[in-house]
Amino acid sequence: MASSNGPLRVAAIGDLHVQEDSVAPYRELFAEVSNHADVLLLCGDLTNFGKTTEAEILAEDIKSCSVPVLGVLGNHDYECGQPEKVVEILRGAGMIVLDEQAHEIDGVGFAGVKGFMGGYGRGELAPFGEPIAKLFVDEAMNEARKLENQLRTLRTERSVAVLHYSPIVDTIEGEPEAIFQYLGSQRLCDPIDRFDHVKAVVHGHAHHGTYEGRTPRGTPVYKVAQFVVKPKFGRRYALLEI
Numbered sequence: 001m002a003s004s005n006g007p008l009r010v011a012a013i014g015d016l017h018v019q020e021d022s023v024a025p026y027r028e029l030f031a032e033v034s035n036h037a038d039v040l041l042l043c044g045d046l047t048n049f050g051k052t053t054e055a056e057i058l059a060e061d062i063k064s065c066s067v068p069v070l071g072v073l074g075n076h077d078y079e080c081g082q083p084e085k086v087v088e089i090l091r092g093a094g095m096i097v098l099d100e101q102a103h104e105i106d107g108v109g110f111a112g113v114k115g116f117m118g119g120y121g122r123g124e125l126a127p128f129g130e131p132i133a134k135l136f137v138d139e140a141m142n143e144a145r146k147l148e149n150q151l152r153t154l155r156t157e158r159s160v161a162v163l164h165y166s167p168i169v170d171t172i173e174g175e176p177e178a179i180f181q182y183l184g185s186q187r188l189c190d191p192i193d194r195f196d197h198v199k200a201v202v203h204g205h206a207h208h209g210t211y212e213g214r215t216p217r218g219t220p221v222y223k224v225a226q227f228v229v230k231p232k233f234g235r236r237y238a239l240l241e242i
């Protein structure tokens with residue numbers, strides 16, 4: 001295990017999409033991760049439809065991981081309208097599901113939210129006009145607020161922000177430009193760039209695109225969706241030193 005002063009080895013994988021007919025889909029992978037990393041981050045879309053049976057299958061595999069597992073839900077985990085049940089099952093297996101409260105492991109802080117869509121720069125949806133348009137934008141703002149509140153509570157010199165949606169355009173380059181606004185929100189970037197201790201951001205959601213980018217302030221952002229990581233590294237998870 002890393003000391004509180006040395007680098008922490010962080011494995012990260014997004015978009016697991018566990019299905020109800022899967023048989024121990026991540027058991028071997030999580031066991032392998034335990035040999036190479038001090039912490040495992042799961043970046044949302046843990047299940048395919050947010051079914052409890054899917055969550056139970058993943059929960060069993062999480063038990064095979066001997067290092068702490070932290071993470072956030074993705075939009076797929078909301079599909080059945082019972083994300084709180086998915087969270088309960090995963091927490092029951094020992095996973096730390098980030099949403100309202102940051103967590104610290106060996107001197108490194110972890111803050112995480114699912115995030116939301118809404119777009120970037122000139123293409124960003126504004127909270128204007130119809131109530132439903134304002135509600136839509138509110139969701140992204142609320143997620144950014146939750147992330148900021150978690151980051152503010154951390155007293156560590158190093159931290160990692162864990163997201164499902166992308167805070168920047170760089171890591172979704174390669175996806176069709178027409179869907180950029182559904183892949184994330186620039187509003188998630190503001191809290192990240194406000195705190196010196198954020199050393200890296202990991203996210204999923206877009207199954208194609210680019211592995212690495214940076215926030216406007218220069219903080220590295222890694223898109224760890226397994227479909228992007230696998231062709232690049234020959235394994236389904238990213239490994240970072242924080």
Ligand SMILES: [Fe+2]
Nearest residue numbers: 015045205207
């Ligand atoms: Fe996904």
Ligand SMILES: [Fe+2]
Nearest residue numbers: 045074075205
């Ligand atoms: Fe997603």
